[in-house]
Amino acid sequence: MIDLLKALADPCRLRLVGALLRAELTVQELTQILGMGQSRISRHLKILTEAGVLSVKRQGTWSYYRAGEGNAFFCAIRPQFELELERLPERNDDLAAVALALEARRRRSLEFFDQHAAQWDVLSRTLLPVPPYLDRLLGRIPAVETVLEIGVGTGALLPELCLHAAKVIGVDHSPAMLEEARQRITSGGNQGAELRLGEMTHLPIADGGAGCVIANMVLHHAADPMTVLGEIQRVLQPGGALVMADLARHEREWAREQLADQWLGFEEEELKGWIAAAGFGAVEIERIAAGAGQEPVLLVKAVKE
Template identity: 75%
Template sequence: MLELFKALADPCRLRLVAVLLKSELTVQELTQILGMGQSRISRHLKILAEAGVLTVKRQGTWSYYRAGEQNPFFTAIRPEFERALEQLPERRGDLAAVAQTLEARRKRSLEFFDQHAAQWDELSRTLLPVPEYQAGVLALIPEVAVLLEIGVGTGTLMAELARKAKQVIGVDHSPAMLVEARRRLVQDGVPGAELRLGEMTHLPIANGGVGCVVANMVLHHAPDPQAVLAEIARVLQPRGTVVLADLARHEREWAREQLADQWLGFEEGELKAWLEGAGLFEVTIERLAASGAEDVLLVKAVKH
């Protein structure tokens, strides 16, 4: 308890904790948000991490910080502590700066996919091969009235998804990707499929509007994966199902530039904690591996 109080007894560290309770950020991003030098930020982060207030996740050469649960006392006081942080004089400006940072991540991703939409299937398959997993994804999807695929891309799954639901909706933030998806839907003759322009964190779907959400290799492109999972929970009806396919944690740093990956895959425990934090339970995770390919995680969860 004394260690925690010492760690929090600094205005700069309070601002850091307040920001990292909202988002997972790098040191470089935090220097821009708080307008401080990197050495100063790094020193404060070290103190907070040693007190168990923050955790650090290293992905390649980047380190992401977020609020942690290593200090039981901090976990116990966290709800009231978060409310008190709203009174910080810099709070409004810090939140605006966080929003700008996440928007910059989103814009980089959008520009990349608009530019590479026509070549995307070949590009991703060649640069970052994965084991064949589509049959596994389809096996996890229940038959529902309305099914939503987020990050529909070029529409490679839409024809198969249409067999699982009366109505299939595909959402993507890239207009160029939606052009490619529409071309594929016409080519494959998929009836009852609808494509919509939208963000993963602001889906153009009503609360409880779908029975199943599919996210195929999209979460590692999301600026804020936890916000995406919360939005998925919002649009799912009670007992609705989410099915995810994504990369397991890897160290291919070049994927950030060549494939616009925000994250170098995910740990199984990390995904399970995020899903449960979003109100999604009965989580099952299967890891698929193949020689010469990156491991893939197949995930299923249910909204209570």
């Protein structure tokens, strides 16, 4: 308790915790949000991490900080602590700066996919190979009336999804990607597929409008994965299924630039915890082993509680 109170007894550290209760952020992003030098930010982060207030996740050369659970006393007082943070004079500006940092991530991703839409299928397949998994992913889709695929990309899965549901909706934030998907479904005669422009964090579909949501190699491109999972939970009907495939944790740092990856894959327990926190139950994760030169894949199925 004494260590915690000492760690929190600084206005800058209070602001840091307040920002990191909203999103996982890097040191570089935090320097911009608080308008302070990197050495000062790093010193404060070290104090908060040692006190168990924050945890750090290292991905390649980047370190992501977030509010942790390493201090039981902090966990106990956290609800009231978050309420008191709203009284900080810099609070509104800090929250606006966090939003700008996440928007910058989203904008970089959008620009990349608009630029590389026509070459995306070849680019992703050759630069970061994965073992075959699509049959197992499709096998997890339950019999429902409406399937929603987020991050539909060039629409490679749409023909198969149209065999599983009477109505298929594909959402992507890149107009260029949607045009590639539109050409694919038009040439294939898949009249049951409907394409919509939208963000993963603000899906263009009503509450409970889908019986199943598919996220195929999408979450590692998300600026804020927890927000995406919460939005998926919103659009699923009660008992609806989340079916997802994504990369297991890897160390290919170049994927950030060459494939616009926000995250270098995910740890199984981390992903399971996020999904459960978003309001899902019966979370199942299967790891598909990698062959030579490939990266393992995590297949997920969960049910909205």
